Amino acid sequence: MKRINLGIIGFGNVGSGVVKILREKKAYLTQKIGLEIEVKKICDKDIVSKRNIAVDKHILTRDPRQIIDDPQIDIVVELMGGINPAGEFISEALKRGKNIVTANKALLAQKGKELFVLASDRGKNIYFEASVGAGIPIIKSLREGLVANKFKGVMGIVNGTSNFVLSRMSQANCTFKDALAEAKLKGFAEKDPSLDIQGVDSAHKLVLLSYLCFGRFVDFKDIFIEGISQISQADVNYAGELGFEIKLLAIAKKEMDELEVRVHPTLIPRKHLLASVSGVFNAIYVSSDLAGDLLFYGPGAGQMSAASAVVSDIVDLTQDIKAGLFRPTLNIVEDKSIKKLRRIDDFESRHYIRFMAVDRPGVLAKISGILAKFGISIASVTQKERSRANFVPIVMITHSAKEKNLRAALDMIYRLDVVKEEPVAIRMEDL
């Protein structure tokens, strides 16, 4: 029976999960795919610590060249993370005729464009199912299952940490700080969770989703990113009273001949499926021209979930290799009807806005007057009960308005002496 040799770079959480699956399910996989997968070498800087799977010492190495330069290794699985040297290892491996599996969204978001070109030039593939939504087969679905579709938009809850925090704030009625502390305690947030809660991790994944849906590799720095750390318990509550949940969404969508790519907290109607995605779960909602609106949901992180996706990539590559020839991943075709990225100023959406204002006749008239001046019409207003403080919250839902106009209006309103604190504005998505 033909044997495919793997080299794994990065023997951490996901790496040891992959080895565990390949070991414990060897017979199952062999029966399914008609060949054997052999882990020939594993590279990590730490080859001493125990993992949840025991491996022969002689396959462990600290030297990545032992994998990259080994002509018997067919597939290099990069699971070390980080930009460099991971990117250099992948590029070296491609040049030596290896196919690649990686879960490294940060790397792909920043260097993916050149790596995909290199792979294609060399007649090799880079598979990356685990990089978005862990075990959810979203990348295969977009690329293969929906191959004939063009996409109008993709909208994802793709960061488990942020979603856990926002879900807890909503369900347990607690502050951002408390929810984040709980996430850390439960192992759902890293010691330094800033990449997650600031939306950077979501934006990495959005680069890949946008590439898959629109064939455009968006420059990471062109993505509008706003995190969740400024979301207050009060706004979660008011949104809830109005029938909305606040979720951190990664959005790529076509508006006329422009593409919007943005990550920010978003009010979505509670009756929409995305609003029911709680805790560390992820979901990706896709609008396609033929298959309609689809949702893919599952755990967005976790050792075995990510390893499941890595192994499915490995299996796909083994089938290509078994066929004895390069079977290119279905080409990604650029949507030529997209002329440019939309600038943040030109984003249009409804907004949830909250002002803290003096509870005095005429204040509401002043505020709504300024909004009207900028062409922003109000769909609903709720003035909350007066508290002991002199300032009361005024919560509004606007009709669709340009970001530029909204910001200008809020600036002017903030300068009113009857308004305390900077106004809060959270974008909404009509779903």
Place this chain on the structure above:
Amino acid sequence: MKRINLGIIGFGNVGSGVVKILREKKAYLTQKIGLEIEVKKICDKDIVSKRNIAVDKHILTRDPRQIIDDPQIDIVVELMGGINPAGEFISEALKRGKNIVTANKALLAQKGKELFVLASDRGKNIYFEASVGAGIPIIKSLREGLVANKFKGVMGIVNGTSNFVLSRMSQANCTFKDALAEAKLKGFAEKDPSLDIQGVDSAHKLVLLSYLCFGRFVDFKDIFIEGISQISQADVNYAGELGFEIKLLAIAKKEMDELEVRVHPTLIPRKHLLASVSGVFNAIYVSSDLAGDLLFYGPGAGQMSAASAVVSDIVDLTQDIKAGLFRPTLNIVEDKSIKKLRRIDDFESRHYIRFMAVDRPGVLAKISGILAKFGISIASVTQKERSRANFVPIVMITHSAKEKNLRAALDMIYRLDVVKEEPVAIRMEDL
């Protein structure tokens, strides 16, 4: 550029959708897959009526042999539906070395076992993505995306008509009859909707889901099937008050060394994602050992949605053919830990039950006494307000109980002279 020739048998709704996609997206697909797909012949008994896509007269035929016997045709796409002659055509085509794409769940549920064996013997493939959940790439996900996983269970809302009816009853507070009439009016139900509302169509799809998840081709007649026509407006309301939605679920799950396969109306908690699946949408919820609990959601029917799935199957086959050799679909491996199918008597679940009973002291004691005698404990009871009638509804949620015991208890309760009407019992799923 290499060209792959198709023959399409069945030029109805989905068939013309497939032709439309292949025509209108020719350039897009060619760029993606690196070869041309040509519709060489289309067979239908009606080659006169206009479709939403015009085709050259000379490729239309009434004679299926013109497709089956044409050595230049690589792929036969069967979209005529029905058991025979569709099954004979597929089997003839396989014997003549063609690969098959079909959306025919009724056929596969009944003759799939032999057809898959024949295909494998001949080194050919049968792809059937459109047969479950239309454009939702559930089959590819189960087979390829989750290739390393073993499954604990799969649970699907896989019939749009039934789901529309149940959603309407819940949302518009109407009767089954009215909801069904509305479904017919909107084109969501066929003139004779019995296969849909009696659960037969869901059971066809369950055979396929169960085959994909457990590698067992369940005999269609061994599936327990209960439809939705007996679901009353009252029960939808009472379930709603208790926080549940009633959905027609197709369920295959492993319990110890037995497999349960069943289709029936089911109470599920309103906060679960499946409860939010409204109208004609479908969703398949899968529990896997590595990737965890996943949900796949989308329109479960529709011309272009089904055609999208058919085209993705065609594309997969073209890639196999392009590789110049038989690249078998990943083998489906039987879960040997399953020893047998569980008999309906041995199903265990919680139940929603409703009695119409005389509003008199001691009645509740009698009823709960009988339940206790059969080892059925009660989780909650609600006795509804007395109406002008002498009989009041008593609604109970039981703890988990064996089907056999529950039925025996209900029989005995029904024989009480204080109980009017046959008691209602609806299974629940803990999600």
